[in-house]
Amino acid sequence: MSEFPGWIVIEVGKYVDSFVKWLLSNFSPFFDAISSGSMWMLLRFEGLLYWLPWWIVLLVVLLVSWKVKNLLSGVIFASLVFMIGLLGLWNLMIQTLAIVLTSVIISLFIGVPIGILMTYSNRVNSIIKPLLDAMQTMPSFVYLIPAIMLFRLGKVPAVFATIVYAIPPVIRLTDLGIRRVPREMVEAAHSFGSSSWQTLFKVQMPQALPTIMTGINQTTMMALAMVVIASMVGAPGLGMEVLIAVSQIDIARGFEAGISIVFLAIIIDRLSQGIAEKFKYPE
Amino acid sequence: MVKIKVENLTKIFGRPPRTVLKKLQEGISKEKLLAETGHTIGVNNVSFDVHEGETFVIMGLSGSGKSTLIRCLNLLNRPTAGKIYVDGENITAYNKAALKQYRKDKVAMVFQHFGLFTHRTVINNIEYGLEVKGIPKKERNEIAAGILSTVGLQGWEDKYPNELSGGMQQRVGLARALANDPDILLMDEPFSALDPLIRRDMQFELIEIQAKLKKTIVFITHDINEAFKLGDRVAVMKDGNIEQIDTPENILTSPASEYIKEFVKDIDRTRVLQAQHIMFTPSALVTPRDGLKVAVKEMQKNGISSLFAVNNARILQGLVTIDDAIRAINENLTLENILNHEYHTTGPETYVKDLIPLASESKYPIAVVNEDNKLLGIIVRVSVLSSLLA
Numbered sequence: 271m272s273e274f275p276g277w278i279v280i281e282v283g284k285y286v287d288s289f290v291k292w293l294l295s296n297f298s299p300f301f302d303a304i305s306s307g308s309m310w311m312l313l314r315f316e317g318l319l320y321w322l323p324w325w326i327v328l329l330v331v332l333l334v335s336w337k338v339k340n341l342l343s344g345v346i347f348a349s350l351v352f353m354i355g356l357l358g359l360w361n362l363m364i365q366t367l368a369i370v371l372t373s374v375i376i377s378l379f380i381g382v383p384i385g386i387l388m389t390y391s392n393r394v395n396s397i398i399k400p401l402l403d404a405m406q407t408m409p410s411f412v413y414l415i416p417a418i419m420l421f422r423l424g425k426v427p428a429v430f431a432t433i434v435y436a437i438p439p440v441i442r443l444t445d446l447g448i449r450r451v452p453r454e455m456v457e458a459a460h461s462f463g464s465s466s467w468q469t470l471f472k473v474q475m476p477q478a479l480p481t482i483m484t485g486i487n488q489t490t491m492m493a494l495a496m497v498v499i500a501s502m503v504g505a506p507g508l509g510m511e512v513l514i515a516v517s518q519i520d521i522a523r524g525f526e527a528g529i530s531i532v533f534l535a536i537i538i539d540r541l542s543q544g545i546a547e548k549f550k551y552p553e
Numbered sequence: 554m555v556k557i558k559v560e561n562l563t564k565i566f567g568r569p570p571r572t573v574l575k576k577l578q579e580g581i582s583k584e585k586l587l588a589e590t591g592h593t594i595g596v597n598n599v600s601f602d603v604h605e606g607e608t609f610v611i612m613g614l615s616g617s618g619k620s621t622l623i624r625c626l627n628l629l630n631r632p633t634a635g636k637i638y639v640d641g642e643n644i645t646a647y648n649k650a651a652l653k654q655y656r657k658d659k660v661a662m663v664f665q666h667f668g669l670f671t672h673r674t675v676i677n678n679i680e681y682g683l684e685v686k687g688i689p690k691k692e693r694n695e696i697a698a699g700i701l702s703t704v705g706l707q708g709w710e711d712k713y714p715n716e717l718s719g720g721m722q723q724r725v726g727l728a729r730a731l732a733n734d735p736d737i738l739l740m741d742e743p744f745s746a747l748d749p750l751i752r753r754d755m756q757f758e759l760i761e762i763q764a765k766l767k768k769t770i771v772f773i774t775h776d777i778n779e780a781f782k783l784g785d786r787v788a789v790m791k792d793g794n795i796e797q798i799d800t801p802e803n804i805l806t807s808p809a810s811e812y813i814k815e816f817v818k819d820i821d822r823t824r825v826l827q828a829q830h831i832m833f834t835p836s837a838l839v840t841p842r843d844g845l846k847v848a849v850k851e852m853q854k855n856g857i858s859s860l861f862a863v864n865n866a867r868i869l870q871g872l873v874t875i876d877d878a879i880r881a882i883n884e885n886l887t888l889e890n891i892l893n894h895e896y897h898t899t900g901p902e903t904y905v906k907d908l909i910p911l912a913s914e915s916k917y918p919i920a921v922v923n924e925d926n927k928l929l930g931i932i933v934r935v936s937v938l939s940s941l942l943a
Contacts, residue, residue: 457629458668462682462733463656472684476672551672551713 290419305426308372312425316368324360328352331537338544347540350533357526359508363534366497366507369425370538373432373493378486381437385444385482386470395445402438410435410499418503428505436492443485447478483546490542494535508534556737556769557603557626562635564621567592570633583792595621595630597793605736608763608770610784612777618793619773620665623741626771627660628652639737657686661730665742667722669714675725676701676710682733697732703762704728720751727759731766740772744779756782777816781805781825789813801825821906828908829901831937832921832930838863839873841888845881848873848888859917861928862892869920869928872896898922901929905937912937 294301319327328348335344354363388395413434417427451474459469475482501509508527515524565573573581573592583594596618603609613619624630626637628644637644644655661682670678679697688696701707704724714722723743730738744752756779763770774780780787781801788798789812797809805825808814837851837860852860852875862870871892881891896917899908911919912934919932 452666452668454664454666454668455670457624458662458664458670458729459681460629461627461656461660461662461739462685463653464685465653468685472681473670477670479672551715 290416294420301420305421308376308426308429311375312368312372312429315371316364319364319367320361324355335537335541335544338541338548343540347537350537354530354533357530359511359527359530362506362508362511362527363530365505366509366531366534369428369432369500369505369507370490370493370497373429373436373496374486374490376429377433377437377440377489377493380433381440381485381489382444382482385441385485386448388441388445389448398441402441405434406438410496411502414499414503423504425505427503428500431503432493432496432500435496436489439488439492440482440485443481443488444478447481447485448474450481451477480546480550483542483549487539487542487546490538491535494531494538497531554605555602556605556607556640557771558638559602559626560600560636560638562596562599562622562625562637563633564595564618564625564630565592565633566595574634594618594793596625596632598635599793599795600635601788601795601798603769603771605769606767607785608772608783610772610774610780610787611790612774612780612784612787613790614775616792617790619775619790620741621793622790623662623739623771623773626737626739627656627662629662657682657733659735660737660739661733661735662739662741663723663726663730663743665745667714667719667726667746669722669725669729671714674711674713675706675717678714678725679728679732681729686733697728700728700732703731704758718751719747720755723747723755727762731762736769738768738770740770742773742775745775752779759783777820778824781820789816802827802830823906823909824904826905827901828899828903828905828919828921828932829929831905832901832932835861835918835928835931838928839888840864841870843888845873845878845886845888849875849878849882852878859893861896861918861920861931862888863928867927869898869922869926872917874917893917896920898926899932900924908932908937 322330328351331351332344332348335347351363354360384394384398388398410431413431414427417431417434421427421430455473455477456469459473464472497505497507497509498512499509501507501513508531511527512524512531514520515527563574563577565571565577567573567590570592573586573590576586576590577594577597581589586592586594599622601609611619611622621630625632628647632645635645639655639659644652647655670681673681676694676697679700680693683693683696698710701710704727706721706724706728709717709721714725717725723746726743744755747755760783772780772783774783781804784801786798786800787804789796789804791812797804797813799809802825804813805817805820805822808817837855837857839848839851839860839862841862841864848860848862852858859872859874862873864870871894873888873891874893877891877893878888880886881888895915896919897911897915898920899911899922901921901923908919912932915934918934919937921929921932923929
């Protein structure tokens with residue numbers, strides 16, 4: 271067996287470690303600000319969801335599904351949420367939802383402008399594209415490493431890792447949506463003397479909206495898919511429940527938490543797809 | 554009055570475009586340039602004037618540079634070299650703000666594939682230009698509603714463009730351009746995507762609208778029949794150059810090159826030539842005061858068997874035939890008694906095609922008169938009917 275020569279091995283980890291330490295010691299106010307900002311948002315959502323009586327939550331699910339799909343889906347989705355409650359996992363569900371919601375909203379605030387920048391600048395495009403490819407091909411566990419390094423344990427690194435994992439679709443589809451607006455339509459907007467902002471907000475964004483909505487749907491689903499992995503850095507919720515069940519080989523507990531995540535996934539997917547559908551114009 | 558003056562306009566695609574200008578001036582061919590440097594010539598050193606209120610048609614096959622040229626007129630394409638004056642101002646020197654103002658106030662465009670905003674209703678599409686201008690909602694609505702009826706779209710205001718047929722969609726495109734009340738209307742093959750029957754309707758409607766609004770129109774087409782039907786003057790383009798600019802009749806009767814000759818070969822002349830182009834001044838006329846003897850003498854002198862009678866203001870009174878004149882002299886009647894009215898009259902702008910039935914059913918020449926019934930000229934039957942053969 272031939273061996274790789276040991277004397278040329280570089281210990282790159284050492285440098286990364288000292289780089290992170292340097293970052294933390296020099297930019298700790300910056301990371302603290304991010305941390306407390308996202309924590310604040312997270313707590314608002316959690317507070318809101320806890321504050322709502324459980325039957326109001328069911329009613330909202332019923333009415334929204336009725337509006338975007340139909341009454342039958344409304345009844346089904348509301349009973350799925352009711353079943354999560356029956357399993358005794360209501361509070362965990364709310365913690366999970368708060369993390370997912372926070373991650374998705376931060377992703378949109380970062381992702382949509384980046385997507386717009388990509389359509390306008392080929393340079394930005396050529397920098398972001400490979401980054402997105404890397405983010406999507408890397409195993410999602412890997413995001414936990416910088417998350418812990420920068421934010422330690424808890425909900426904030428969970429949100430950070432979730433954003434990194436879930437943001438690519440909304441960026442890509444914002445870019446794609448705007449690029450796909452027919453050239454003649456953009457020319458028409460310009461021919462009436464529209465400024466770049468007017469063209470963007472009156473023509474390109476509305477035209478791209480159905481595509482962007484698809485991106486939001488995918489981002490949301492990916493954020494939900496991240497809940498179990500994110501629980502490894504200490505995010506509470508249904509994911510943590512699954513993690514504990516796996517480590518204790520507790521089939522009952524694992525099944526209950528797992529099926530609840532599946533229910534949530536189905537509801538969120540169908541609802542966000544239904545909402546995306548509403549943004550389509552007659553073709 | 555000259556509305557748009559284009560001077561030595563050149564548009565080259567490829568980066569950087571200016572580097573090849575010199576080669577172009579030395580007369581390098583389009584193919585050679587593309588092979589050597591990768592640059593494409595869109596428009597090559599073109600100059601022309603467009604007069605106020607005229608419909609100026611630019612005609613050429615695909616790749617001739619006509620769409621590139623029209624896009625220079627509102628600077629959707631930035632010219633590589635040359636100047637464009639609109640109302641005496643050089644628009645190629647405009648900065649961003651001045652350009653926006655120019656596009657808002659003076660010029661509007663109609664697109665080949667309509668370029669409608671599919672996320673907006675018909676009425677909101679029409680309002681777009683006004684919205685960009687910052688006109689308040691209520692006023693916008695009133696203007697748009699007025700335009701809507703001009704182009705015959707009442708009842709469709711709340712539909713989305715994709716719910717409309719092609720012809721209807723282009724009406725929206727036209728309405729959207731007209732709503733801004735621009736001096737100049739740029740139309741880039743607006744009817745090419747429509748089927749032939751709808752196209753004919755739209756052409757007809759454009760002529761009607763233009764008669765009312767009297768805009769300066771620059772119209773692009775690849776269809777020579779359309780060009781000759783709509784254009785007051787037509788520019789024929791080939792490979793980025795203008796081959797000839799003239800009225801349809803002059804292009805038809807004296808084409809400037811073999812290329813154009815080839816083009817106009819298939820043209821139905823009777824649809825281009827009008828009464829005024831084939832009429833001639835009658836060699837003999839008579840007034841009632843001249844009397845019958847003079848009439849007979851005139852006919853004899855010119856070898857004709859009938860002539861038109863007019864009064865002193867040249868207003869047409871009737872026709873005198875040789876048979877009636879002889880009979881009247883024998884029966885002691887006056888010229889007024891025997892005036893014949895079995896001839897046809899027509900306006901100067903009637904197309905020859907529409908004269909064919911008149912010429913074939915009457916045995917007398919056709920009188921061309923203006924709206925006051927003043928005689929402008931006559932058309933002998935042979936010149937109408939012979940055009941069927943050409």
